[in-house]
Amino acid sequence: MMALLKSSRVICNIGTFSRSLGSVSSRNSSFWAEVQMGPPDPILGVTEAFRRDTNPQKMNLGVGAYRDDQGKPYVLDSVRKAEAVIASKQLDKEYLAIGGLGEFNKSCAQLALGADSEVLKNGRNITVQTISGTGSLRIGANFLSRFHSASRDVYLPSPSWGNHTPIFRDAGMLLKAYRYYDPSTCGFDFLGMLEDISKMPERSVVLLHACAHNPTGVDPKPDQWKEISDLMKKRDLLVFFDMAYQGFASGDIDRDAWAVRHFIEQGHNIVLSQSFAKNMGLYGERVGGLTLVCGDAEEAKRVESQLKILIRPNYSNPPMNGARIATTILNTTELYNIWLEEVRLMANRIIKMREQLAANLKSEGSTHNWQHVTDQIGMFCFTGLKPDQVERLTKEFSVYMTKDGRISMAGVTSGNVGYLAHGIHAVTKCYISNNISADLPDNPSERQLRGR
Amino acid sequence: MSIFVEVPQAPPVAVFKLTADFREDVHPQKVNLGVGAYRTDECQPWVLPVVKKVEKMIVEDSSLNHEYLPILGLPELRSAASKVALGENSPAIKDGRVGAVQALGGTGALRIGAEFLRRWYNGTNNRSTPVYVSAPTWENHNAVFADAGFTDIRPYHYWDGAKKGLDRTGIMNDLEKAPEHSIFVLHACAHNPTGTDPTPAEWEKIAEVMKRRNLFAFFDSAYQGFASGNLDKDAWAIRYFVSQGFELFCAQSFSKNFGLYNERVGNLTVVAQDKDNLTRVLSQMEKIVRTTWSNPPSQGARIVAITLNNPELFTEWKGNVKTMADRVLLMRDQLKAKLIALGTPGTWDHITEQIGMFSFTGLNPNQVAFMIKEKHVYLMASGRINMCGLTSKNIDYVAESIHETVSKVQ
Numbered sequence: 001m002m003a004l005l006k007s008s009r010v011i012c013n014i015g016t017f018s019r020s021l022g023s024v025s026s027r028n029s030s031f032w033a034e035v036q037m038g039p040p041d042p043i044l045g046v047t048e049a050f051r052r053d054t055n056p057q058k059m060n061l062g063v064g065a066y067r068d069d070q071g072k073p074y075v076l077d078s079v080r081k082a083e084a085v086i087a088s089k090q091l092d093k094e095y096l097a098i099g100g101l102g103e104f105n106k107s108c109a110q111l112a113l114g115a116d117s118e119v120l121k122n123g124r125n126i127t128v129q130t131i132s133g134t135g136s137l138r139i140g141a142n143f144l145s146r147f148h149s150a151s152r153d154v155y156l157p158s159p160s161w162g163n164h165t166p167i168f169r170d171a172g173m174l175l176k177a178y179r180y181y182d183p184s185t186c187g188f189d190f191l192g193m194l195e196d197i198s199k200m201p202e203r204s205v206v207l208l209h210a211c212a213h214n215p216t217g218v219d220p221k222p223d224q225w226k227e228i229s230d231l232m233k234k235r236d237l238l239v240f241f242d243m244a245y246q247g248f249a250s251g252d253i254d255r256d257a258w259a260v261r262h263f264i265e266q267g268h269n270i271v272l273s274q275s276f277a278k279n280m281g282l283y284g285e286r287v288g289g290l291t292l293v294c295g296d297a298e299e300a301k302r303v304e305s306q307l308k309i310l311i312r313p314n315y316s317n318p319p320m321n322g323a324r325i326a327t328t329i330l331n332t333t334e335l336y337n338i339w340l341e342e343v344r345l346m347a348n349r350i351i352k353m354r355e356q357l358a359a360n361l362k363s364e365g366s367t368h369n370w371q372h373v374t375d376q377i378g379m380f381c382f383t384g385l386k387p388d389q390v391e392r393l394t395k396e397f398s399v400y401m402t403k404d405g406r407i408s409m410a411g412v413t414s415g416n417v418g419y420l421a422h423g424i425h426a427v428t429k430c431y432i433s434n435n436i437s438a439d440l441p442d443n444p445s446e447r448q449l450r451g452r
Numbered sequence: 453m454s455i456f457v458e459v460p461q462a463p464p465v466a467v468f469k470l471t472a473d474f475r476e477d478v479h480p481q482k483v484n485l486g487v488g489a490y491r492t493d494e495c496q497p498w499v500l501p502v503v504k505k506v507e508k509m510i511v512e513d514s515s516l517n518h519e520y521l522p523i524l525g526l527p528e529l530r531s532a533a534s535k536v537a538l539g540e541n542s543p544a545i546k547d548g549r550v551g552a553v554q555a556l557g558g559t560g561a562l563r564i565g566a567e568f569l570r571r572w573y574n575g576t577n578n579r580s581t582p583v584y585v586s587a588p589t590w591e592n593h594n595a596v597f598a599d600a601g602f603t604d605i606r607p608y609h610y611w612d613g614a615k616k617g618l619d620r621t622g623i624m625n626d627l628e629k630a631p632e633h634s635i636f637v638l639h640a641c642a643h644n645p646t647g648t649d650p651t652p653a654e655w656e657k658i659a660e661v662m663k664r665r666n667l668f669a670f671f672d673s674a675y676q677g678f679a680s681g682n683l684d685k686d687a688w689a690i691r692y693f694v695s696q697g698f699e700l701f702c703a704q705s706f707s708k709n710f711g712l713y714n715e716r717v718g719n720l721t722v723v724a725q726d727k728d729n730l731t732r733v734l735s736q737m738e739k740i741v742r743t744t745w746s747n748p749p750s751q752g753a754r755i756v757a758i759t760l761n762n763p764e765l766f767t768e769w770k771g772n773v774k775t776m777a778d779r780v781l782l783m784r785d786q787l788k789a790k791l792i793a794l795g796t797p798g799t800w801d802h803i804t805e806q807i808g809m810f811s812f813t814g815l816n817p818n819q820v821a822f823m824i825k826e827k828h829v830y831l832m833a834s835g836r837i838n839m840c841g842l843t844s845k846n847i848d849y850v851a852e853s854i855h856e857t858v859s860k861v862q
Binding site (some may be wrong): 029030032033034035036037038041065071075083084087090092093094095096097098122127131132133134135138147149162167170233260269276281282283286292294295299301302303305306308309310312313314315316317319320322335340358450 | 456457458459460461462463464468489496497499502503505508513517518519520523555556559560563565572573574576592595596598599668699707711712713714715716724725726729730732733735736739740742743744745746747748749750751752808831845
């Protein structure tokens with residue numbers, strides 16, 4: 001009896017326990033007996049099912065990676081040229097600094113903020129190289145969790161990239177949402193967003209997609225950004241920009257960074273995540289940056305020292321290869337110009353596919369309003385298809401996409417856009433409403449299953 | 453008012469500060485015995501010939517692109533790396549109960565493993581499971597487990613400063629007294645910073661206690677091949693534990709033995725009781741990776757995978773590794789010989805008894821400060837030196853400096 005009491009006291013002291021403690025201590029059962037099977041990643045599941053499908057007309061519209069008009073991955077010419085330059089230099093492989101390649105950090109910040117940015121002139125930013133966009137968001141979130149004592153809350157747009165929620169949650173932040181996408185118009189719920197901002201407690205962290213919102217492709221217009229900025233200033237909110245598609249949205253680097261630069265000019269000291277996965281096609285090289293705009297250079301130094309303390313026990317220092325490629329492109333005039341042109345090319349192909357899809361839907365005889373297909377911007381299109389329509393599209397036409405009706409326009413080619421339009425028309429034509437509205441589930445955990 | 457006004461200045465990471473100070477020093481005879489990176493006898497970084505060869509192959513292969521790797525990494529790297537650790541004919545691998553997660557260097561592998569253990573080991577989200585790290589250990593071990601959420605990180609006896617060797621009694625006592633299910637971070641070989649490893653017989657005793665007391669073995673293997681020059685010999689401890697039926701983690705780094713420091717190539721090998729448990733573990737590792745870096749970098753992984761999976765390249769690589777290990781062994785022999793020849797006070801057997809990149813000289817903080825300030829020989833406050841920083845050109849100066857320091861400074 002005493003032994004039992006004693007052991008239960010020990011259990012109470014230790015904290016959260018599963019009932020399995022008894023079986024774990026048995027020599028013959030695995031330590032991992034109680035580990036649950038993790039749910040499959042929503043995007044990977046799509047790609048895996050796509051791979052198994054033998055239909056020659058199958059389409060993978062889940063993938064968030066650019067494809068050329070033959071549906072093939074595209075290695076940028078500027079990247080190949082940069083790689084040749086780097087190979088000829090025969091560089092060593094010594095560790096980078098914890099904060100990464102200095103020249104990369106400088107160029108990365110310049111690309112986002114603009115070469116003439118007052119922030120750069122005054123050295124009041126700290127920019128560190130990160131493991132692409134995910135790594136940037138995670139370190140940023142960890143930093144806020146540790147040092148932003150004013151608030152634990154981070155507000156995400158509804159919907160947002162599926163990985164935002166677990167990133168911030170794992171960093172110890174509390175997830176909240178603000179209205180963003182209006183399913184009835186397949187467009188921007190501007191008034192809803194303003195209303196929600198006006199109610200946010202001061203000093204909350206608010207995440208904004210700088211351009212080419214993922215998954216909806218719906219971006220605020222400049223005038224709307226201005227109002228959002230003003231209101232956020234009034235509410236003293238901490239702005240965290242996620243910019244994963246600079247250049248990819250409009251084809252113009254500066255235009256796509258307009259919101260970020262406007263907010264800074266208006267006095268927001270923002271946190272900014274950048275990814276070079278899409279705009280340089282450097283997906284697997286994991287190239288990204290995290291910038292914190294601080295009050296002054298001295299503060300930036302303090303913040304930098306703390307970022308290093310966060311990074312070191314995570315991965316020590318970042319990988320060189322992709323950062324070297326990006327730096328070479330950004331700092332070699334000839335390569336930089338080639339790159340700008342390639343970004344324009346990729347963005348324009350997407351825009352063209354949007355136009356062709358809308359046109360094909362019309363010529364299929366669809367009477368629905370498909371304007372959102374061309375109004376939306378960036379890699380993704382929130383079609384407005386409902387889950388059951390998505391299911392039919394997949395089952396009957398082998399078109400693979402996420403349940404929320406999001407398609408990656410990058411997977412559309414001039415060769416298959418007609419087929420896609422045909423399929424979409426087939427699953428939507430019996431709906432008499434003019435409104436293709438995806439009844440998005442209001443369940444936050446459902447929303448978070450929509451992956452990149 | 454800035455939200456960052458309260459952010460305090462953090463102290464710099466010691467080992468990088470040392471190198472920064474070294475760089476600024478203008479003394480003509482300065483020597484950097486700090487950071488753990490290999491140097492040739494010309495004191496230059498060394499890109500392994502096999503790495504150069506494979507990189508050229510990659511650059512010339514226009515069919516390769518920069519697409520995302522899977523979340524858990526390049527499959528060819530993961531399987532080949534686990535094979536290197538566990539052996540070509542590992543029964544555990546044949547049983548399908550070995551899996552792996554490609555990670556960013558050894559640090560990344562440790563971190564993913566630590567995050568997993570905090571969430572799923574010894575209950576769910578049990579932050580108070582004791583984590584034991586050797587005294588001393590690589591300074592980043594503490595922070596890795598702390599940032600993963602563990603609240604009780606403790607030292608286990610390891611280095612006996614008086615006899616300049618392993619504190620056998622201390623280790624065994626700590627193992628016997630540790631709460632059941634405690635996690636022990638074990639250096640697979642070439643202990644950092646002491647260079648002092650248990651003998652096979654000592655490992656057997658350690659394994660026996662750990663098995664009996666249900667302690668978790670988390671191996672840190674950053675120097676396989678680099679210690680003795682022989683991959684199998686350096687993996688003996690890991691393989692022994694696997695043969696004894698342990699479910700364990702092994703964080704592998706290819707930074708040193710491939711010289712791929714800045715490409716961040718690592719692998720967390722997971723040995724589970726059976727395939728079913730392994731599958732569930734890996735599925736949860738994926739969730740952890742997804743919010744940390746989504747998927748790992750491809751360049752370094754390709755280099756290592758191509759090398760390990762090609763018999764000729766694999767042999768060439770083993771030769772390159774032996775070249776590095778042999779140079780370190782030579783420097784050890786010569787340093788000890790010179791100290792003895794100089795009549796330097798104290799015993800210096802530990803220089804050649806220790807193994808791997810590092811040597812715990814036994815110099816105390818005052819002596820270290822003297823070495824840096826007066827002799828411009830940079831080493832860690834713990835007295836740790838990187839043998840790779842020694843060359844035929846500077847070894848006399850270093851030996852003389854140690855001699856002077858030990859004679860003058862208490």
